[in-house]
Amino acid sequence: MTLTATLDPRPSIASARRALAQSFRRHGLATPELDARLLVAHALGLDHAALAADGARTLTAAEAAAIAELAARRRAREPVARIIGVKEFWGLDFKLNGGTLVPRPETETVVEAALAVLDRGQGRCAALKVADLGTGSGALLLALLSELPLARGVGTDLSRAALGCARDNAAALGLSARAIFVACDYGAALRGPFDLVVSNPPYVRHDDIATLAPEVRVFDPLLALDGGVDGLDAYRAISTAARHLLSPGGALVLELGAGQLGAVEALVAAAGLVPVGGPRDDLLGIPRALAVKLPA
Ligand SMILES: C[S@@+](CC[C@H](N)C(=O)[O-])C[C@H]1O[C@@H](n2cnc3c(N)ncnc32)[C@H](O)[C@@H]1O
Numbered sequence: 001m002t003l004t005a006t007l008d009p010r011p012s013i014a015s016a017r018r019a020l021a022q023s024f025r026r027h028g029l030a031t032p033e034l035d036a037r038l039l040v041a042h043a044l045g046l047d048h049a050a051l052a053a054d055g056a057r058t059l060t061a062a063e064a065a066a067i068a069e070l071a072a073r074r075r076a077r078e079p080v081a082r083i084i085g086v087k088e089f090w091g092l093d094f095k096l097n098g099g100t101l102v103p104r105p106e107t108e109t110v111v112e113a114a115l116a117v118l119d120r121g122q123g124r125c126a127a128l129k130v131a132d133l134g135t136g137s138g139a140l141l142l143a144l145l146s147e148l149p150l151a152r153g154v155g156t157d158l159s160r161a162a163l164g165c166a167r168d169n170a171a172a173l174g175l176s177a178r179a180i181f182v183a184c185d186y187g188a189a190l191r192g193p194f195d196l197v198v199s200n201p202p203y204v205r206h207d208d209i210a211t212l213a214p215e216v217r218v219f220d221p222l223l224a225l226d227g228g229v230d231g232l233d234a235y236r237a238i239s240t241a242a243r244h245l246l247s248p249g250g251a252l253v254l255e256l257g258a259g260q261l262g263a264v265e266a267l268v269a270a271a272g273l274v275p276v277g278g279p280r281d282d283l284l285g286i287p288r289a290l291a292v293k294l295p296a
Pocket of ligand 1: 099100101102103104107133134135136137138139140156157158159162184185186199200201202203223224225
């Protein structure tokens with residue numbers, strides 16, 4: 001079904017939005033109005049305010065065709081962030097490419113937990129060294145650097161496409177002078193000591209990947225999702241590596257998958273890392289970030 005098939009041939013911006021939302025609702029998409037607004041705004045190159053102000057304007061045929069093309073991609077379950085090529089995280093815009101995960105709102109819990117650890121210790125204005133293992137678009141590292149004016153950081157990834165994207169994001173955010181990006185297995189090429197190591201690693205159990213929503217299963221890179229048979233492969237590697245990467249008293253803050261808290265607590269404890277405060281919940285009440293440190 002195309003946009004023009006559901007509307008008069010020259011719909012207004014507002015009626016195109018409504019038709020799109022209706023079509024997305026019929027397709028069972030979770031946030032039809034929001035998706036319609038973002039896609040129409042993107043197709044027309046308008047911001048939120050201009051979209052509302054121009055609602056009565058009639059679309060040109062080219063504009064209607066552009067909207068219809070984006071709508072078809074969304075109905076095929078491509079996430080809006082991938083279609084428009086950008087996702088907001090921690091109030092910053094992150095460009096995406098095929099090698100990057102779309103940064104998730106719950107990952108902001110890791111940023112909050114890391115800042116809370118620093119607020120109890122060295123503070124935000126120290127000359128900190130930060131590492132982000134499995135950096136993807138650079139979301140975690142760059143969000144942290146935006147809050148830590150004297151910190152420097154390194155992001156690692158196995159995906160060169162992701163690293164290129166992270167570098168572009170660092171440049172766009174004015175953080176290039178304080179962020180470098182390195183291709184390696186988690187912390188393998190890094191030399192510490194780091195005051196702070198963060199990671200949102202791949203943590204989906206291999207057999208669960210087939211059950212994920214198409215937006216994730218089809219469009220997020222497998223390398224960003226697959227945590228091995230029990231979902232814990234990355235936590236094993238990172239908790240072992242953290243002992244060599246962290247300065248005495250330095251903190252490791254990990255994102256957790258739902259239900260993984262106990263298993264990850266056991267892994268970090270076995271690596272000699274001790275808890276800093278309790279786990280931090282995301283907005284749904286799921287324990288999402290675990291902070292531990294290397295004893296001083
Ligand atoms: C869940 S994604 C997180 C991306 C980003 N940190 C975020 O929160 O949006 C995990 C990332 O780890 C990377 N990755 C997977 N295995 C890795 C490994 N062995 N060493 C380094 N990075 C790895 C993936 O390419 C992906 O970018």
